[in-house]
Amino acid sequence: MGIELRKVSKQVGAETYIYETNLSLEKGGFNVLLGTALSGKTTLMRLMAGLEPPTTGELWFDGENVTGVPVQKRSVAMVYQQFINYPNFSVFDNIASPLRVARIPAGELRQRVERIAELLRLTPMLQRFPNELSGGQQQRTALARALVKNAPLVLLDEPLANLDYKLREELRDELPKLFKGTGATVVYATSEPLEALMLAGNTATLHEGRVTQYGPTAKIYRTPNTLLSAQVFSDPPINTANVNKKGDTFHLTDAVSWRVPNGFAGLGDGSYTMGIRPHHLTLGTAPKNAVKVCATVLVAEISGSESVVHVNVEGNNWVSESHGVHPYKVGDSVELFISVERCLYFGSDGQLLTG
């Protein structure tokens, strides 16, 4: 069963943090909550943990109504973005603390703490205090404390956001492995679409207090149900444009048009919204079935082997992402290629159109 939110909403004062939400996360799965800052990820997690009561609705866990059960009685572990450890306890005592409270016998306690410490490579640091550790080690300690008690629900609220790049990559690789086979339902909040893709599992996209879509991560990325979900799940931001369908061609402008891709033939004539992911708008050589557009460069950023170029195409401000180094200056005219068959098309109500 895992964790289930039934018609849960959260209001604080006059502000709505979470609109009525129904969400059921599968047991033992790795779930990602993806959304920008203020989209309600943290609130949703705090509701799941029972740190805050929902304004309306119920929270069910493993077929049991746990709405209003005090956190001490729930078996939940949580790791925050800030590194939260008990500063007056050594690393060993930090990891051991949930076991001590649960009155686990000393022998078993030692064994469990040491096993987890080994797993998270904290063994040499066991006698140190949290403020003597690096950021990465501090967060490992927090993770170890969350892991050691074998909680059936583990909430990770942007646990890697405060770590530097290298450590983030390292821990991101380890995380799903650590929880694999523990049977714990893991919920992981992040604001980075790339991170969601790398962690795989299931993803729920959040936008301004609403869960816009939930399902397997890769599927949501490939077929977002609405333009909103696509916008949440795109980095750099997805480009949008109005296109007109006339007969069997889509028109971006009078001069730029292409044949309606397979599957959309049944669509009526009219105006639609097109979503172009930045890597489907490329510089350089033309990909297969691409449409050429002319653009003016607004900003060009080169990150190693990738070029991110902000351009103006027929009045639309778009972002293009291409392989290779393309050093353009502001105001340069460039030719870009839209891989129209890979683009997403949305109806006027924002719903994804499928062939």
Next chain:
Amino acid sequence: MKTYKWLVPTLYILFLMLPIYWLLNMSFKTTNEILGVFSLWPQDITLDNYAKIFTDPTWYNGYLNSIAYVVINTVISVSVALPAAYAFSRYRFLGDKHLFFWLLTNRMAPPAVFALPFFQLYSAIGLFDTHIAVALAHCLFNIPLAVWILEGFMSGVPKELDETAYLDGYSFWRFFFKIFMPTIAAGIGVAAFFCFMYSWVELLLAKTLTSVAAKPIAATMTRTASTAGYELGLLAAAGTLTIFPGAFVIYFVRNYIAKGFALGRV
């Protein structure tokens, strides 16, 4: 070019230490020497002044009384301020900011305002001339101060620490005593220090609310000066000894105080 970086601090320390040196200097002289000759150091070193203070009960009881009410006051102030500061730091309630500021206004009134009503009220319930009377009177000023200092330290601890402890299964009180208080130990030290210092130097209320049994050292000193003529050497020795408790406490909390300043609350 020669630099004179040392000049300003040297002058500063010189002027700062001069009166204290002079007090120390006087405490080892006889009253005759103090009044008779001007000498930079004692011509005829005597320990009589100190001997008198340590043997005469009217003198050493002054210290014991002062220390007694100061310690009682510090314990009461800090233990009352801890839960209050926690509430101000962790909860939002109607009028919380106003109440918090109102606490500080208690410190704005001079003690003289309260001296007379306190004297009558404490007498009425038989608390006059007791240590607890002075300790309670000083709470009026010390609790607000302690709440302010502790609130600053507590707000420096993320509330996620509290939540993590609850998620780990800690009850509120177990968390508060085993995790939270050790975490803000520096703040407790600083708050206790300020309560101690304030109560130690406050004279008006302490003098008004006591006569014999709980008479503070500062009161003993003023009375000696007026009645027994000029016993300046003795007075200087008593004055020197009053510096020690404060210096002793400062030694233990010096690192914490720096941290308190860094948090902008002291």
